[in-house]
Amino acid sequence: MSAVMITRKVRKWEKLPGKNTFCCDGRVMMARQKGVFYLTLFLIIGTCSLFFAFECPYLAVHLSPAIPVFAALLFLFVMAMLLRTSFSDPGVLPRALPEEATFIEMEIEAANGNVPAGQRPPPRIRNVQINNQIVKLKYCYTCKIFRPPRASHCSICDNCVDRFDHHCPWVGNCVGKRNYRYFYLFTLSLSLLTIYIFTFDIVHVVMREYPVSHLCSQKEQTGFTVLEVLVCFFTLWSVVGLTGFHTYLISLNQTTNEDIKGSWSGKNRVQNPYSHKNIIKNCCEVLCGPTYPSVLDRRGLMQDDSLVSATCAAPSSSSSSNATPQTTKTTAPLIPNEHTPDDAKPSIAASAEKSPSPKEELPPALKLPPLASPETDAETSIAKDKTH
Known part of the structure; x- marks a missing residue:
């Protein structure tokens, strides 16, 4: 068995640390805990499906055909902002090499x-x-x-996020510098969609109680409407309240993390250095500022060196007889240092004297023959007589 080093090119997202999951070859980036995100999709899609199936046909005929059209556009915008917030890089900062x-x-x-021992x-x-x-x-x-200013480390995703606002389980991702505006547009449009559905559900129930024409029975048409009214009623308070809270933060150019910690409203009464002291300027900076690129380069290529175990076959006898045996010799350093034992220093010096440097080595034609023995002297003399 032997280990072989194999170098292959992989995408950078495959080697990124942290607790994120990636899909579509690194184009989609989310947190690992996505159970609440699926609940968000179920509530939005389920409520809107019931509204389009049971309320919109009646309201389009008896009120206006523009009601389902506007609801469909609002629904598509909500889903686009939700997916944009959930599937994007919130502004994760790369770790140091x-x-x-x-x-x-x-x-x-x-x-x-x-620092002395025992002291912090x-x-x-x-x-x-x-x-x-x-x-x-x-x-x-x-x-x-x-960490840069306003950045913080998310304990759930295990990454530092630039302009960290909070980790939102409802969208399945952190909310930071690169997706905060989409998160705010998602909450704002979801509030409008919830109010829209809730309002026309009430209108539908009232119109069924006082019908203009007898088309369908009341029990068959108002059962799902009451269910939608209950879902929208309990959702309305949290979604509209969250939208109002973030509207307040945007007007002051603050983040949720800074507001919870009291960074600019604590005992020191330190003023917010990021605020322009103007609501319009603060809103324009947060919502209309430039879109910052990701610094992770998730889909870039990098080399990955991995060890792979391989089984080497034993060489045959014929090949082993022809092959030149390879020996490994370990030589000590030519210059003894302070860590060299005393008994090893003479041998090191002797080896230095015996081994000539490459510059002093003579060419093959000028090399002296080895010392001859008596037998070799006789053989060489006989060879010379034959030649003469």
């Missing part, structure tokens, strides 16, 4: 000095100035980097 981590550790040790080392932070205000950058012991 081993060489970079070693360099950062050396810098930290040089800055902090030697000082916190690993760096200070940067943003809008004439000092902001502390914290060191991540998992990713081996100093």
